[in-house]
Amino acid sequence: MLKAAFPGVAAVDANLLTSVVHAGLVDDVGVRRPGPVDRGPPELTEVSRGALPAHFHERDAAGAEAAASSALELLRAQPGEQRPLLVSTQASVDLARARLLRRELDGAYEALVPVFDVPVEWRGAGTLERLDAARRELCHPDFQTASAAADLGEQIEDFTATAAAHKLSASAPLAIEC
Structure with a gap:
């Protein structure tokens, strides 16, 4: 079925x-x-659909961090088997991105540690799009001389490349391969 x-x-x-x-x-x-934001407590849906994107659009680091932290707290309150991996992963990336807006590189790395452990088959488009936004934050002039920023950028690129390679290997053969 x-x-x-x-x-x-x-x-x-x-x-x-x-x-x-x-x-x-x-x-x-x-x-x-329904998609990952449609599940869980109503407060989570509100954070995911409204507050958090607005904070990022306005580049409000404190508001984005508070919203992402709130989402993670709501997720942690759910029993482990009811905690959606995709939503937790995206919330962790959102927290990292908020910390990068504040130029807090160590905190951003800390938020991404569980993300880098996500199995390749669960690395969805929503997570990859969020990581791309975080990667772009690492291009800020404040991070240009930080080797830790370059290292984090490489980890993000490796995570993304692995996800893309997995998606390509799972797809139908290309016309030129037939």
Whole structure:
């Protein structure tokens, strides 16, 4: 039944399907659920959809950090098996980005530690887009001479490249490969 949620996939790993169900992406009969921000406490949805993006748009580092920290606290309050990996990962990247807005490099790295441990198959577009924004913050002149900023940038690039390579290897062969 879960295979119906993933049309075009010939063979589906049972462990992967179980993980997808536990992450809340589909229910146990294969019906796709709303995206990651549509789950969890209502406060989390409010932070993810409204407050946090507004703080980043206005480059309000303190507000963005408070919103991302609040989201992570709400997630930590949920039992481990009910804590969506994708949402937790994105909230951690948001916290890192907020800290980079404040030019706090060590705090940004600390927030990204759990992100770098995310399995390659769970490195989704939302996480990669957020990491790209964090990577752009590392280009600020305040970080130009910081070797730690260059190191963090390389880790972000490696994480992103690995995710992209995984996505390409899982796709259908290109026309020129046939």
